[in-house]
Amino acid sequence: MDPSPLVDVLRPGQPSSLSSPYLAHLTTLPLPELTREPVSLQTQLHHLTSSLTSFTHTSYPTFISLHQTTTALTSSIESLSVSLTNLLDTSLPALEENTAAWKTRTDTVLRERNKARVVLEQHEKIRDLLDIPVLIDTCVRNGYFAEALSLASHVTALAGKAHENNSPPPAILTSVLSEVQHSITQMHLSLLETLYEPNRKLPALWKAVNFLRKMDAFASDDSTHSKSRPHAEEHLALAFLIGRESCLKAILEPISRDIQRLVNQVTDDQVVDQTDDTVGTTQFQHKSESTKELDEREKEDLARHLKKYIDAWRECIYDIVTQYATIFLERSSTHSETTQDEDLFSRLHTLLRTYSTRALSTHLYSILQSSLPLLTLTHLPSLLTQLNYCSTAFSRLGLDFRSILIGGGGLFSSAILAIVKHDFETAVEKWMARVEKARGMTGKNGLLSASASSNRISAKPAELPSKWLVLPSLVSSPPIPSSSDNIELPHIPPHILSSYPPLAELTNAILGVLNGLRLVVLRSPNTPISAEGVSELLLILDEIVLGRGSRVLINYLKLVVSFLDGDVERSGGDVEKVRGREREGRVVSAVGRVFFDVFGGFVRRALVEGVYGVRLDGLKGEGEGEEKSEGWIGRKNEFEEMCRSLGVEESESEEEEDEESEKE
Known part of the structure; x- marks a missing residue:
């Protein structure tokens, strides 16, 4: 028997929870019983050992199950302990933190839900x-x-x-x-x-x-x-x-x-006259030979487009002005109770006046200024009537612009001057081309050319005056101006001009221009040409028709005279040469006198008196050009000196005296 448990029990100072009751019981026993206590304990031990052995043999499955259960319980308790430790150390703090943040997260959601609820209520x-x-x-x-x-x-x-x-x-x-x-x-x-x-x-x-x-x-x-x-x-x-x-x-x-x-089809063609006074010849240099002029069909199209343009401009501008006046000016005038409203009305009216002036100058004046000179005079009356009607309609609105149409230097005044000048130049160019052809200087396409220099020009003209300047039946006695030729009538050309076909053609061309000009004057109550304009037209006539026409004629006649004089000298006074010189001399004298005395005076009177009904001698500035030796008056004096050198003037005066004596 192992006494160690007993020793443990009896060891002082170290009572256990099991031994303390037993020790207290021992102290109460008497000695005999105390001496018998070991035997009793031994007996109980054997009895317990036997009972335990029997119980073990009979209940070992229970012990095994109990052991397994105890082991499993121990593992579960240990696992539970670990889980509880994790719960206390990790989960519970995290749960506490999440619980603290829950309110923060739910506040936003609650606010959005409140908004959604308000939206639903105010849907x-x-x-x-x-x-x-x-x-x-x-x-x-x-x-x-x-x-x-x-x-x-x-x-x-x-x-x-x-x-x-x-x-x-x-x-x-x-x-x-x-x-x-x-x-x-x-x-x-x-x-x-x-x-x-x-x-x-x-x-x-x-x-x-x-x-x-x-x-x-x-x-x-x-x-x-x-x-x-x-x-x-x-x-x-x-x-x-x-x-x-x-x-x-x-x-x-x-x-x-x-x-x-x-x-844009029309280009400017400027003709530069170069006169060589040494040989008395004139050369004409054309800067552009590709100049294009509108034909009659194109001019009709241009006039039709202008009429359409003027109608469209009139309708649009009239609508704009009336609409502006109704919308702004009438409203401002009805509300103009203060000085400020009156200033506003004045500024609005100034704005309308500025716009109308700009619309006139930009859209109408510019297009007329560039296109009117390209038309013929027959197109101007209808356009002028249309514009007068347009101006009259606008005058009710305070926009009368007739002054820029027919006033001094107005659109139609400038256009008429340009068209008349162009038509005069066209007529004179044909005359000059015919004279230069007879002189022996013709260029490409009938234009005058300066390809031959002055020292290479032949001294013999291509045609003598008797061959083309006068009718063949009147070569022996070409008609000369007399008192019976009524040059004073401005509407009827002198009959003597029909004896000289080239001069008659030139006269018809000039009269065609003047008839167109007269049509403009008759159809227009307020003539676009003033007295100063008539003087300017007369200057154009003198410069272009009489000036250029007389210059080329004098140069041709000088060439003829110099050729005839040289031919007589070379022939030694041959009778036939002398007679030919006298015959050509009479033609030269007659042509020159008809040109300067009849043709020049008639076309000037036809322009001033026939078209405008103004006395030529009463026209302002008339007579000033005659005091100058330049121009066609100077060439007339030059022609008279040439006739005196020929001796034609004396013979003609003798023939006139003989005719007068025969009549007496």
Whole structure:
């Protein structure tokens, strides 16, 4: 028997929880019992050992199960301990942290749910607010501008209420306000586009301008100040004129292109006269041989396009002026109660006057200035009548522009001078070409050429005067001017000119020009040519017809005379040569006298007295040119000296005396 348990039990100072009751029991026993206690304990030990052995043999499955259960329980307890440790050390702090952050995370969700709840409660109002931009856009596209402005004012009022509460407007209101502003901007552009549409009449333009006024489309930043109102009205008027000007250009541009196409076909052809006084010859140098002139069909087209252009310009400008006056001036005059309104009315009226002047100078004056000189005189009366009617219609609006048409230096005055000058030049060029052909100087295409220099010109003319200047039946005694030739009649050409075919052709050409000029004067109540213009026309006639015509004629006659004198000298005074010289001399003298005395005097009277009914001797400046040795008067004196050198003048005077004596 192992005494160690007993020793442990009996060891003082170290009582265990099991031994303490037993030790207390021992102390109560008497000695005999105490001595018998070991035996009793031994007996109980054997009994317990036997019972334990029996119990072990009978209940070992239970012990095994108990052992397994105890082992599993121990593992579970250890696992539970670890789990509890993790729960205390990790999960519970994390749970505490998540629990603390839960409120923060749920506040946002709660606010959004509250917003959603408010949205659901205010769904009808929000839908109406969101429909406003669509409604405004629909109103703008369909022309219901008043309704669009009313809806825009409603949205602006809502935004103003939000500002009054010292809080920023809601995002939805800001978005709606932005879309509304976009639609109002589109409305603004649509109204401005109305001003640029050609077919718009006064009611549509009136409506557009009124809505632009309501929108304060041209108001400055300080538009709330009353002084900015006049500036906005002026800007609106200027925008109106710019828009209608664009319409005017769109209408006139196609017609203007047709006119410019015809005008651009014509190039300037300047003829430079070079006179060689040494040999008495004239050469003509053409700067451009490819000059194109409008034919009759093209001139008819140009006149037709001009009439169409003038009608379109008149209709458009009249509409613009009347529309402007109705929309701006009448409204300003009815509201002009203060000095500021009177100043506004004055500025608006000045703006209209400036625009009308610019429209006249830019669109009408410029196109007429470039195209009228290209027409013939027969086209001018109808155009002048049309423009007079147009000016009369505009005079009711205070825009009478007849002064620039028929006044001194006006459009038609300049055009008539240019056309007459051109027609005179055309007629004289044919005369000069014929004379130069007889002289032996013809160029390409019938134009006068300077290809041959003066020292290479033949001393013999290609044709003598008797061959082409006078009728063949009158060569022996060519008719000369006499008192029976009535040169004083301005409308009937002297009969003597028919004896000289080239002079008759030149006379017919000049009379054709004068008849066209006379038609312009008769059809126009207010003649475009003043007294100063008549003097200028007379100077053109003297310079071109008489000056150039006499110059080439004198040069030809000088060549003929020098040839005849040389031929007689070379023949040694041959009778036939002398007779030929006398015969050609009479023709030379007669042609020169008819040209200077009959033709020159008749065409001058036909122009001044026949066309304008003005006395030639009473015309201002008449007679001043005769005092000069230059021009056709100087060549007339030169011709008379040449006739005296021929001795023709004396023989003719003797023949006249013989004729007078025979008559007596």
